[in-house]
Amino acid sequence: MRGIWTTDHVRQAEDRLLARTPEGALMRRAAHGVALRAARMLAEHTGAVSGRRVVLVVGAGNNGGDALWAGSFLCRRGVGVAAVLLNPEKAHPRGLDALVRAGGRVLAPGEYPQWIERADLVIDGVVGISAQGPLRADAAAVFERVDAPVLAVDLPSGVDPDTGAVDGPAVRATSTVTFGARKPVHVLNPDRCGDVTLVDIGLGPELGEPDLVVLDAADVAAAWPLPGPADNKYSQGVTGVAAGSSAYPGAAVLSAGAAVRATSGMVRYAGPVADVVRVHWPEVVATGSVFDAGRAQSWVVGPGIGTGRDGFEVLAHVLGQGVPVCADADAITILARRPEVLDARDPDTPLVLTPHDGEFERLTGAPPGPDRVTAVREAARRFDAVVLLKGHCTLVAAPDGRVLANTARGSWLATAGSGDVLSGITGALLAAGLDPWLAAGVAADVHARAGEIAAGGVPTSASAVLAAVPDALRRVRSYLP
Ligand SMILES: NC(=O)C1=CN([C@@H]2O[C@H](COP(=O)(O)OP(=O)(O)OC[C@H]3O[C@@H](n4cnc5c(N)ncnc54)[C@H](O)[C@@H]3O)[C@@H](O)[C@H]2O)[C@@H](O)CC1
Numbered sequence: 001m002r003g004i005w006t007t008d009h010v011r012q013a014e015d016r017l018l019a020r021t022p023e024g025a026l027m028r029r030a031a032h033g034v035a036l037r038a039a040r041m042l043a044e045h046t047g048a049v050s051g052r053r054v055v056l057v058v059g060a061g062n063n064g065g066d067a068l069w070a071g072s073f074l075c076r077r078g079v080g081v082a083a084v085l086l087n088p089e090k091a092h093p094r095g096l097d098a099l100v101r102a103g104g105r106v107l108a109p110g111e112y113p114q115w116i117e118r119a120d121l122v123i124d125g126v127v128g129i130s131a132q133g134p135l136r137a138d139a140a141a142v143f144e145r146v147d148a149p150v151l152a153v154d155l156p157s158g159v160d161p162d163t164g165a166v167d168g169p170a171v172r173a174t175s176t177v178t179f180g181a182r183k184p185v186h187v188l189n190p191d192r193c194g195d196v197t198l199v200d201i202g203l204g205p206e207l208g209e210p211d212l213v214v215l216d217a218a219d220v221a222a223a224w225p226l227p228g229p230a231d232n233k234y235s236q237g238v239t240g241v242a243a244g245s246s247a248y249p250g251a252a253v254l255s256a257g258a259a260v261r262a263t264s265g266m267v268r269y270a271g272p273v274a275d276v277v278r279v280h281w282p283e284v285v286a287t288g289s290v291f292d293a294g295r296a297q298s299w300v301v302g303p304g305i306g307t308g309r310d311g312f313e314v315l316a317h318v319l320g321q322g323v324p325v326c327a328d329a330d331a332i333t334i335l336a337r338r339p340e341v342l343d344a345r346d347p348d349t350p351l352v353l354t355p356h357d358g359e360f361e362r363l364t365g366a367p368p369g370p371d372r373v374t375a376v377r378e379a380a381r382r383f384d385a386v387v388l389l390k391g392h393c394t395l396v397a398a399p400d401g402r403v404l405a406n407t408a409r410g411s412w413l414a415t416a417g418s419g420d421v422l423s424g425i426t427g428a429l430l431a432a433g434l435d436p437w438l439a440a441g442v443a444a445d446v447h448a449r450a451g452e453i454a455a456g457g458v459p460t461s462a463s464a465v466l467a468a469v470p471d472a473l474r475r476v477r478s479y480l481p
């Protein structure tokens, strides 16, 4: 599991570390990491380092200091370095001194356009973790001229460090070098950060519990339940699926099929399109209604069930079974309109809600807004449920405040029926007894990998995503030590 810390926590940790570190040491270590990455980018993009041109765009704080020091290191490798100082009086004095002593130059205001146009690489040292709001006009005017690859120091300036939100001009980096800890922007807005390199500045012991986590493939593989020698079809957990209707039989086929692909345990289907499900998935034990379905260790409820009285009764029934429930799609709309349905829930049974933005707004009365992490965390507390907020970066919050992020692998999952597949996978993991927060996070990860495999670079479909679940699992298992 990789941790991510908000800027407040990073700043507090840095203060503790700074108190016992010689002055300037951390900044030089950070800047050295920037210079190494910059040299590699020059070599990759131009075939050489020495003789190439780098422009530093330098703001008023330590982020600009990092860029100036990095520039001084690059000068020593024969790179021609020039700095645009956005706020010359406030430019980091020691960094500036180091750059000038190493042979770098400071550009006069009228000089920067031709330098930017001829640059092989631009280093964004406008603002780091103390950033507020979008790029100001002077910095925006500089970056408008940039064609070269951009290396962001700590984070792309203009993008909110804690939410990843962009609300005006902002840098789009080719690569980012960050220090000590990953910040939320790196997972919430990967498109603006490019590839992210983490430089160790010794912050680890000061950091404490992360504010957000990302699962590694090895975490996903380790969490995924596999049958053991003593297992049978019941012991691995029976997944119940209450989905579909005559209008939407596909939702039932996709959700039940995803559960079949995700587990070797038994899958039950209960709903009006049992015959259609049986034709697609002969291994599913299908019946016409949840009221006469046998026992299950979890229920997936909602995809395609409709939002009328029948849907309400189905949802109330499965919530009363005393087993974990994954409520998706129409079940979320029912819950939003008639929250009294939750009275049927035994408060100790886990509930996973999987809204997209529109359903989230229906459920909570407000859209997630720019601070999606806070929004999903509050919803999880309010509903005492795990809430999985779908998006380019999917977030999963637990009622105890834990949040994990699953960064997208392209936009392949933006296809009809994709959510039905996710709910089926989640249901299978709940039936196996996984912690519901982990179940939802692991399901989101494998779903995203299956989407990437199914697409292979071209548009795909939910059926293809479902078919790719086993390959996605094989791939995550290959990361096991
Ligand atoms: N404190 C430390 O121990 C270390 C800090 N480091 C660097 O220091 C950075 C943080 O430095 P600072 O706290 O000095 O602050 P920043 O360099 O992030 O910002 C400097 C100032 O820019 C102004 N500003 C805010 N938003 C702006 C915007 N949108 N456009 C233009 N100006 C804006 C503010 O007045 C702010 O105080 C980190 O991101 C990292 O790059 C690294 O050197 C590693 C060690």
Ligand SMILES: [K+]
Residues within 6 Å of the ligand: 063, 124, 125, 126, 127, 128, 152, 153, 154, 155, 156, 157
């Ligand atoms: K920056």
